[in-house]
Amino acid sequence: MSDFIELFIKQLQSPTLGFLIGGIVVASFGSQLAIPDSIYRFITFFLLMKIGLSAGIAIRNSNPTEIFLPALGAMLVGIAIVFIGQYTLGRLPGIKTTDALATGGLFGAVSGSTLAALLPQLDSANIPYEAWSAALYPFMDIPALVTAIVVASVYLTKKNGEASEKVEIWPIIKESLQSSAVTAMLLGVALGILTKPESVYESFFNPLFRGFLAILMIIMGMEAAQRMNELRKVAQWFAIYAFIAPIVHGFLAFGVGLIIHKITGFSIGGAVVLAVIAASSSDISGPPTLRAGIPSANPSAYIGASTAIGTPVAIAICIPLFIGIAEMMAR
Amino acid sequence: MSQQVWKLVIVGEEILSKKIIKLIKAAGATGYTVNAAGGEGSRNVRSTGDPSVSHTLSNVKIEVLTGTRELADKITHDIATKFYADYSIITYIYQVEALRDHKF
Numbered sequence: 001m002s003d004f005i006e007l008f009i010k011q012l013q014s015p016t017l018g019f020l021i022g023g024i025v026v027a028s029f030g031s032q033l034a035i036p037d038s039i040y041r042f043i044t045f046f047l048l049m050k051i052g053l054s055a056g057i058a059i060r061n062s063n064p065t066e067i068f069l070p071a072l073g074a075m076l077v078g079i080a081i082v083f084i085g086q087y088t089l090g091r092l093p094g095i096k097t098t099d100a101l102a103t104g105g106l107f108g109a110v111s112g113s114t115l116a117a118l119l120p121q122l123d124s125a126n127i128p129y130e131a132w133s134a135a136l137y138p139f140m141d142i143p144a145l146v147t148a149i150v151v152a153s154v155y156l157t158k159k160n161g162e163a164s165e166k167v168e169i170w171p172i173i174k175e176s177l178q179s180s181a182v183t184a185m186l187l188g189v190a191l192g193i194l195t196k197p198e199s200v201y202e203s204f205f206n207p208l209f210r211g212f213l214a215i216l217m218i219i220m221g222m223e224a225a226q227r228m229n230e231l232r233k234v235a236q237w238f239a240i241y242a243f244i245a246p247i248v249h250g251f252l253a254f255g256v257g258l259i260i261h262k263i264t265g266f267s268i269g270g271a272v273v274l275a276v277i278a279a280s281s282s283d284i285s286g287p288p289t290l291r292a293g294i295p296s297a298n299p300s301a302y303i304g305a306s307t308a309i310g311t312p313v314a315i316a317i318c319i320p321l322f323i324g325i326a327e328m329m330a331r
Numbered sequence: 332m333s334q335q336v337w338k339l340v341i342v343g344e345e346i347l348s349k350k351i352i353k354l355i356k357a358a359g360a361t362g363y364t365v366n367a368a369g370g371e372g373s374r375n376v377r378s379t380g381d382p383s384v385s386h387t388l389s390n391v392k393i394e395v396l397t398g399t400r401e402l403a404d405k406i407t408h409d410i411a412t413k414f415y416a417d418y419s420i421i422t423y424i425y426q427v428e429a430l431r432d433h434k435f
Contacts, residue, residue: 288346295417303388 003331008324014124016117017316019214023221024312035219043212043219044284045184047116050205051134052185056192057201058131067132069264070274071139073256077278078144081108081249082151089241098152102290102297103238105148106306107245109282110141112181113220114314116213118276121319122269127326129269135189140277142176145286149293156296172293179285217315220283224308231304238301242309246279250318253278254325268329272322279318281310336396336435338427339403341410342368343420345389352393354409359402360395361435368392372419390419396427398435 026033059067085104090097115134122129146169153167176182191197231239257271287303341351348365355363368390397403407422414420429435 291344291346299388 004324004328008320012316012320014121014320015210015214016121016217017320019217020117020221020224020312020315023218023223024225025221026218027222027225033222035215035222040216040219041180043216044112044181046205046212047209047216048112048181048184049188050201050209051112051116051119052188052190053192053197053201053205054188055132055135055185056189056194057198058192059135059189060193062130062132066130066264066266067135069260070130070133070136070257070266070270073253073260074136074140074274074277075143077249077253077256077274078108078140078142079147080252081245081278082144082147084248085148085241085245086151089237089245092235092237094235095237096297097155098294098297099234099238099301101148101152101155102294102299103241103302103305105145105290105294106286106302107242107249107281107310108140108144108148108278109286110137110277111280111283111311111314112137112185113216113283114280114311114319115273115277116209117217117315118273118319120210120213121323122272125323125327127269127272127323127330129267129273133270133273135185136274137185137277138176138182141182141282141285142173145176145282145289145293146172148290152294152297172289175289175292176285179289181284220307220311220315223283224312227304227308230300231308234298234301234304238305239309242281242305243313246281246310246314246318247321250275250279250314250322254322268326272326275322276314276319279314279322281306281314283307283311332432333428333430334432334435335426336398336429337400337403337424339395339397339406339422339424341393341395341420341422342370342390343393343414344418345391347414347418347420348391348393350413351410354413355393355395355406358406358409360397360406361433362396364394366392366394372421396429396435 082101082104085100085107086097089095089103090100115137119134149172150167150169177186254271254275257266257274260266261268261271283306286306287299290297290302291299343351352363370390395403395406397406403424407424410420410422
């Protein structure tokens with residue numbers, strides 16, 4: 001156990017986390033520091049492109065059937081998280097079912113920034129993982145968003161007792177695929193598979209990755225501090241859910257990853273990737289999709305819960321936690 | 332050279348802008364202008380230009396010039412039925428003088 005605590009504390013000292021906390025601190029003190037929106041957008045594009053490229057290169061050099069079971073596991077976890085949200089958060093006093101579903105959908109969806117924060121830490125800890133495991137992102141992200149929107153719409157139709165418009169699933173999938181985060185990553189995967197981008201990958205994307213990631217962590221920290229104000233206006237249950245849910249979802253997905261590990265030899269590092277993408281909650285593509293898909297849900301509740309608490313918990317607690325567990329298992 | 336026209340202003344969530352523009356065009360307006368907007372309303376403080384991780388909390392101001400009050404009312408009605416219940420959105424109208432000969 002003391003080994004585990006030692007590993008956990010070592011992870012807490014990672015630069016990623018330091019920059020995140022730095023962002024939270026400066027924003028809490030009302031600093032004028034501002035990083036332009038366009039830079040934020042470029043950095044997320046860059047990071048997801050890099051992750052996509054390395055996943056694509058890995059898929060080109062591996063057996064594509066290996067990804068099948070992990071992708072299925074990611075999908076099931078994404079869907080399960082929405083129902084967990086509905087039947088835990090949604091049952092609490094004073095919580096609207098639609099708000100719970102939207103929050104569950106956002107926590108089931110995946111954060112590109114959390115994924116970007118995880119991968120270099122896995123490298124530093126020398127934990128091997130399938131480089132294509134980052135490509136599991138859309139397999140969890142899209143089913144979670146679709147499930148949340150479809151279940152919310154069925155619920156609203158029943159509650160209002162009228163035959164409302166039928167929910168069309170394809171437009172939700174299309175919108176998720178068209179979102180900037182998923183597009184950047186899938187483009188990277190496609191380029192990695194179809195072309196030979198190794199030269200530009202090694203000379204440009206790989207060396208700059210950690211630096212841009214550090215800047216992104218400052219932005220995420222500042223954003224978390226700002227969204228705190230909105231979270232204060234909604235029920236405290238959202239804050240409690242946002243703290244506990246990433247850890248629970250992470251363990252659920254880690255368990256699924258271990259089962260796949262037993263069946264197919266999927267690596268423990270891969271199970272950590274699966275756990276952390278389950279622990280993460282979407283901050284780029286999920287919110288607009290949910291806002292349009294479940295208009296009656298309160299965005300202050302789900303965005304506040306995700307950005308102010310969910311993402312910092314996923315980065316600060318879940319990443320070190322699951323890396324620590326993987327290191328223990330490797331001993 | 333000038334003519335009296337109606338200026339309809341819609342301030343709302345950025346994620347609605349494509350849908351609102353579709354309504355405006357479908358109603359028969361010939362043009363519109365879009366600006367980024369910020370401020371505070373009954374629902375919440377809406378951010379201005381800070382890096383916002385998702386664009387869910389950004390706002391736009393859309394201006395439409397229409398030749399008749401009926402056209403402006405039709406656009407307002409379409410927006411009201413579709414979006415007033417669930418979104419942060421406000422519309423207002425005033426009469427302005429367009430300084431260019433143009434069929435609105």
